[in-house]
Amino acid sequence: MKFCSNCASAVVKRVPPGDNLPRWVCDQCGEIHYQNPRVVVGSIPEFEGKLLLCRRAIEPRYGYWTLPAGFMENDESTAQAALRETLEESGAQIEVGAPFTLISVPRVNQVHLFYRARVLALEFKPGDESLEVALWEEARIPWKDIAFRTVGLTLKHWFADRARGAFGFHAEDIE
Amino acid sequence: MKFCSNCASAVVKRVPPGDNLPRWVCDQCGEIHYQNPRVVVGSIPEFEGKLLLCRRAIEPRYGYWTLPAGFMENDESTAQAALRETLEESGAQIEVGAPFTLISVPRVNQVHLFYRARVLALEFKPGDESLEVALWEEARIPWKDIAFRTVGLTLKHWFADRARGAFGFHAEDIE
Numbered sequence: 001m002k003f004c005s006n007c008a009s010a011v012v013k014r015v016p017p018g019d020n021l022p023r024w025v026c027d028q029c030g031e032i033h034y035q036n037p038r039v040v041v042g043s044i045p046e047f048e049g050k051l052l053l054c055r056r057a058i059e060p061r062y063g064y065w066t067l068p069a070g071f072m073e074n075d076e077s078t079a080q081a082a083l084r085e086t087l088e089e090s091g092a093q094i095e096v097g098a099p100f101t102l103i104s105v106p107r108v109n110q111v112h113l114f115y116r117a118r119v120l121a122l123e124f125k126p127g128d129e130s131l132e133v134a135l136w137e138e139a140r141i142p143w144k145d146i147a148f149r150t151v152g153l154t155l156k157h158w159f160a161d162r163a164r165g166a167f168g169f170h171a172e173d174i175e
Numbered sequence: 176m177k178f179c180s181n182c183a184s185a186v187v188k189r190v191p192p193g194d195n196l197p198r199w200v201c202d203q204c205g206e207i208h209y210q211n212p213r214v215v216v217g218s219i220p221e222f223e224g225k226l227l228l229c230r231r232a233i234e235p236r237y238g239y240w241t242l243p244a245g246f247m248e249n250d251e252s253t254a255q256a257a258l259r260e261t262l263e264e265s266g267a268q269i270e271v272g273a274p275f276t277l278i279s280v281p282r283v284n285q286v287h288l289f290y291r292a293r294v295l296a297l298e299f300k301p302g303d304e305s306l307e308v309a310l311w312e313e314a315r316i317p318w319k320d321i322a323f324r325t326v327g328l329t330l331k332h333w334f335a336d337r338a339r340g341a342f343g344f345h346a347e348d349i350e
Contacts, residue, residue, distance in 0.1 A: 073196060077281050
């Protein structure tokens with residue numbers, strides 16, 4: 001059972017007039033409680049050809065390595081979210097560059113967006129959500145211990161683009 | 176006053192432990208009700224050099240012209256959202272191309288994403304949210320009657336890129 005956040009009445013799931021998808025509807029106050037995908041924003045922080053990864057101190061994927069990333073918050077832009085998440089999880093100050101990957105993950109109702117970024121100083125400090133933070137050269141990337149498919153895809157695109165000498169923008173979907 | 180959608184108790188806005196932003200927290204069941212930005216996805220449907228615009232039949236900006244676009248839904252990718260919204264608002268079947276603009280609008284907690292698109296057949300039919308649908312050549316675009324700044328920016332980038340003979344990807348923020 002679910003309740004209306006406006007009036008605390010029970011809500012029902014049905015297709016509202018003029019709509020074509022079922023929604024949580026409150027018959028008491030008329031509010032329609034939409035549910036929409038969330039945006040996960042991260043960065044690909046580079047320092048002298050190495051990339052910064054964080055080892056996760058939280059579930060899901062505790063102990064696995066990830067690019068710094070997290071849910072975009074209200075009152076910020078996507079680039080600001082990339083900056084904030086990187087600082088929170090790794091302590092690293094970065095300069096945010098161009099968007100690099102945009103990957104939809106409809107199974108979990110998420111859109112993942114990663115920005116290229118430059119690490120401004122070699123000062124890291126794992127945040128509450130990280131066990132450790134480290135710079136990795138391509139040959140040593142812990143591919144088997146990468147936390148999420150969107151992170152693995154983003155890293156693969158990044159190294160491939162570096163090899164061909166031109167960084168593009170990559171949009172795709174994951175099933 | 177706001178209520179918990181899980182247990183109907185009153186919720187309070189405060190910073191949860193380990194967090195740094197105020198959230199709607201339920202002291203009864205412990206649920207934290209996060210609020211995040213929503214993604215608006217649209218297309219830039221082209222047919223023989225003209226672009227398809229819809230005149231809005233709903234608020235906000237009733238009567239103004241827009242590219243077909245709307246809130247991304249759960250269980251779909253961004254490209255699927257562009258296809259769906261275009262069909263719903265204009266009746267047009269399109270082939271979705273590359274992402275073209277990504278514009279954050281933190282003032283309203285939205286991220287707008289527009290895809291390049293090709294109109295597959297000259298068959299339009301205004302949906303419930305459109306008064307009319309029409310193809311516009313550049314010289315006749317109703318610039319003063321464009322519904323949203325993100326749509327105006329997207330159109331300007333599109334015509335500028337066409338003029339220089341190369342379509343890029345444009346990311347920016349609107350205050």
